[in-house]
Amino acid sequence: MEERLRTAESDIHQRRLVLSQDHGGTEEERAALVNAMSGLRVLQMNVASWLERQNLGGIQPTNLRSQISENR
Numbered sequence: 001m002e003e004r005l006r007t008a009e010s011d012i013h014q015r016r017l018v019l020s021q022d023h024g025g026t027e028e029e030r031a032a033l034v035n036a037m038s039g040l041r042v043l044q045m046n047v048a049s050w051l052e053r054q055n056l057g058g059i060q061p062t063n064l065r066s067q068i069s070e071n072r
Contacts, residue, residue, distance in 0.1 A: 005044055012036050 016033055019025040 001047055005040065005047065008040055009037075012040070 012033055019030070019033075024030075
């Protein structure tokens with residue numbers, strides 16, 4: 001799940017970069033990218049909360065939360 005979240009975030013950032021270097025895109029596309037990032041942040045927070053509740057190994061939930069905060 002974490003890898004998919006990172007991939008999605010990377011793809012969104014990449015598209016924003018392409019738009020900034022090219023034509024800027026349409027208003028609808030820019031709004032869609034903003035909405036996609038907002039939804040991704042909510043999903044990341046939900047995953048972090050779920051990991052905390054499950055107390056699963058592999059990633060420290062507090063680290064995931066700090067990564068989310070840094071990327072805002």
